[in-house]
Amino acid sequence: MGMTLAEKVWADHLVRKGDDGAPDLLYIDLMLMHEVTSPQAFEGLRLAGRTPRHVDQLIATEDHNTPTVDIDRPNPDETSATQLTTLEKNCKEFGVRLHPLGDADQGIVHAFAPMLGLTQPGMTIVCGDSHTSTHGAFGALAFGIGTSEVEHVMATQTLSLKPFKTMAINIDGDLPADVSAKDIILAIIAKIGTGGGQGYVLEYRGKAIENLSMDARMTICNMSIEAGARAGMIAPDETTFAYLKDRPHAPKGELWDQAVEYWKTLKTDDDAQFDAEVTLRAEDLEPFVTWGTNPGQGVPISGSVPAPEDFADATERAAAERALDYMGLEAGTPIRDIPVDTVFIGSCTNGRIEDLRIAAEIMKGHKKADSIHRVLVVPASSRIRLQAEEEGLDQIFKGFGAEWRNAGCSMCLGMNPDKLVVGERSISTSNRNFEGRQGKGSRTHLASPAVAAATAIRGTISTPADL
Numbered sequence: 001m002g003m004t005l006a007e008k009v010w011a012d013h014l015v016r017k018g019d020d021g022a023p024d025l026l027y028i029d030l031m032l033m034h035e036v037t038s039p040q041a042f043e044g045l046r047l048a049g050r051t052p053r054h055v056d057q058l059i060a061t062e063d064h065n066t067p068t069v070d071i072d073r074p075n076p077d078e079t080s081a082t083q084l085t086t087l088e089k090n091c092k093e094f095g096v097r098l099h100p101l102g103d104a105d106q107g108i109v110h111a112f113a114p115m116l117g118l119t120q121p122g123m124t125i126v127c128g129d130s131h132t133s134t135h136g137a138f139g140a141l142a143f144g145i146g147t148s149e150v151e152h153v154m155a156t157q158t159l160s161l162k163p164f165k166t167m168a169i170n171i172d173g174d175l176p177a178d179v180s181a182k183d184i185i186l187a188i189i190a191k192i193g194t195g196g197g198q199g200y201v202l203e204y205r206g207k208a209i210e211n212l213s214m215d216a217r218m219t220i221c222n223m224s225i226e227a228g229a230r231a232g233m234i235a236p237d238e239t240t241f242a243y244l245k246d247r248p249h250a251p252k253g254e255l256w257d258q259a260v261e262y263w264k265t266l267k268t269d270d271d272a273q274f275d276a277e278v279t280l281r282a283e284d285l286e287p288f289v290t291w292g293t294n295p296g297q298g299v300p301i302s303g304s305v306p307a308p309e310d311f312a313d314a315t316e317r318a319a320a321e322r323a324l325d326y327m328g329l330e331a332g333t334p335i336r337d338i339p340v341d342t343v344f345i346g347s348c349t350n351g352r353i354e355d356l357r358i359a360a361e362i363m364k365g366h367k368k369a370d371s372i373h374r375v376l377v378v379p380a381s382s383r384i385r386l387q388a389e390e391e392g393l394d395q396i397f398k399g400f401g402a403e404w405r406n407a408g409c410s411m412c413l414g415m416n417p418d419k420l421v422v423g424e425r426s427i428s429t430s431n432r433n434f435e436g437r438q439g440k441g442s443r444t445h446l447a448s449p450a451v452a453a454a455t456a457i458r459g460t461i462s463t464p465a466d467l
């Protein structure tokens, strides 16, 4: 029987097969690191008197605790400053490459690496971060790991783990005009639930996926974790190769030709069997917005806030009740009637150049609604910021009344100065809307850059079609 893409990458990295159901030992090609989940791993190595086994297969950046304004001044938050100086000291001591704040290639860990051509088809890639699934957009087997596993990979460049089950997510047909990659993944999570992908690697397939750009594919794979999956993958193709060509760390010359020959083999065999399959019709999709406190509590923008009794499952009903209370929403309220206070365009889900272009195109010639307190536009990496400035996007954002920021995780999570205050409601292009995610008592609605931009103009949750 044939093999799926994930099974092929797994087999190509098998150091040792586990006996009688024991975990396999898997070789890890690349580990990405940031300031939050690396200190303990470095300390573990130090205490054991070890050094990294392949230091050239490790690379770090600063992204979670970094400010996005006044980056040349001392970090206003002592804990954040300590996190960042600790990473700098550790990388210096152990010889790990680091792109710190202020470096031309600094950025969110899941944005800077693909842009450097470090993320390549067929690789195994890990990071102490749950959105490492982003890199599966290139046909890599990429997944988040815990701090003790970060230490294990530093010391051995391997990981002990059991193979993931495989789930095909088929999306055929053509996407309607105002439907984006973010809407696809929010619809998938709403369909299979935040636990639907538990133990699986999801392979996104079908014409609608093949027609997507690499930025859009990264948006989809990024949120695989929000469906409970370990990883998300898309088979590499000409779109992938064109994105990677001539990037700093991509293979060059003869090595490029050899790499592309191998990369072309990385697709699921026609006779391969997935453990599960889910199918959505692209034509059925529309812009999606979350109403609740997990990424699965979302509805099409034409819908309304559901009532707890709409949920047959008792657990879901109780979760909906709690979510409505936390979000301060009434069942039956049309999504388009919900006013927001703040708009955040950024994160490793939707902070790339295509996302900024979409938002700028919608915001051009408009001003932010008077009812909107703040619009933050935060590029996912410094290179993206420079690219956006070359294209004049920053001028559009500033003319609109938005704040144009330096690269970082920013308001995606409340771990740096970019936070919401209690009760403040945002429309956010990030990937999590948990209670307190963007700051204590914050209320987050997840949506695409197009919906965020249209909402910034109208003040209530909107799509460009509403302008």
Ligand SMILES: CC(C)[C@H](C(=O)O)[C@@H](O)C(=O)O
Residues within 6 Å of the ligand: 036, 037, 064, 128, 129, 130, 131, 144, 413
């Ligand atoms: C800080 C890090 C461990 C965390 C994660 O991995 O999810 C963060 O990136 C997030 O998005 O909440």
Ligand code: SF4
Residues within 6 Å of the ligand: 063, 064, 108, 109, 110, 129, 131, 347, 348, 349, 408, 409, 412, 413, 430, 431
């Ligand atoms: S942008 Fe958000 S989701 Fe992505 S790595 Fe940073 S905190 Fe995590």
